Amino acid sequence: MFRFALLSAALMVCATSSIAADVDDLKRDAWSWLDTQTQVLEVANQNIWSYAEIGLAENKSSKELQDLLINNGFSVESGVAGMPTAFVATYGDSGPVIGILAEFDALPGVSQAATPEPTLGPNPEAGHACGHSVFGVGSVGAAMAIKELIVSNTFDGTIKLYGTPAEETGIGKVYMLRAGYFKDDDVILNWHPSDRNRASYGNTKAIANVKFRFRGSAAHASAMPWSGRSALDGVELMSAGVNYMREHVKPDARIHYVITKGGGQPNVVPPEAEVWYYIRADTFEDVTSYFGWINEIAEAAAKMSRTELEAVEIQSEMHEMITVRALSEQIQKNLSAIGAPKWEEQELAFARTTQLEFQDPFGRAIGSDDTPSLATHIQPLSDEPTPARASTDVGDISWFVPIGGLGVASYGYDLPIHSWPVVAATGTTIGTKALITAAKTMTATAIDLYTDPVLMERVKADWRKSRGDAPFKTLIPEGQMAPVAVR
């Protein structure tokens, strides 16, 4: 099936122009090989999509990916960094080391079937509303294709596939990084399902993920309320304080919370209460400053309510992304050569129905005549990094290793991520086509990096310039291990 082995000798002796031609052949062969794997990858996605397991509970999903990698000759180290669902799969032991990230956690409360109208899905508790089932499988597909090239002695190289759990709470990669993973790789690649096709070239927000726990004392809320102290009062006063603070933070800050424990029933003064905060800003430095302010507000709220601020638990944190222009350009070049996924009529119709069925909070349907149902083009690479909106724990790794990625259309155009239409589409052939396109793009980019030391050096130089020499700081206490559960 391969002409890889034949080409390996040619690569060593050819002049630059014919190497370029040979590299193009290598890419085309790898893409054809990936096409032959479509069914295997589709089944893996169907399974993980149906399990829809939330962060740190992705037992079956993680095993599905590990089994696929073991069957393809990778050695797998599982349960790394104290997280049972985290793993590292490796093939090769020489040459440049390229890592690929695979996520696979679902989101609670967004169950959805593979239908274009809202319908409960196979797991009534959760769904892949961030498309991480296709994310994980597409990344594994790329690792498999790259391994085939290494097996054929096409070039010297090592490929590592990182199974990174609990992305939605920014836990997996952060604790794997703390355990020493990623740092020795030359370059890391990843992708994310999107409503558009483009190489990633954007900033992300830094974040602190923190739980504040208050302790009061229980009493009959009517007979003897003066004997009790309400921990819920502590939580409410704290959040009132934070809501006054909002006026005085920079416009890029985002602070949001949910009350995860607020008492049992109204006739008992709540002895325990907990509020869970995400504190975000464009820089980790600003997050650190806001976190300090919010801590003082929490302490003051405890004083006002005569309760105790029992614990401030930093679950995790994420840093802003360091962008690498040279890598984004190379990914964009490969994505453009592959082209956007080619959609069938029924896939376009499916996505259009999800757009029309989806209502934003003000009742506006998405999907007017001039809105495509699914993206059919590659978006141009922006001149400047796009402004930060969300956060990702990929950002933390980017402080240690150059990282590049891409988005591939996996659901209806203009629809928001974390919504039911994303679950619906990624459970169909729309998701399959997206993950194959992503796998092809990452494979092609890896081929470029393995075979072109000048490109590799340019990527590293770009990263060093973008990274600067600011120290990497952390709010997570020394020695703290990953949480065992998200909630």
Ligand SMILES: [Zn+2]
């Ligand atoms: Zn995601």
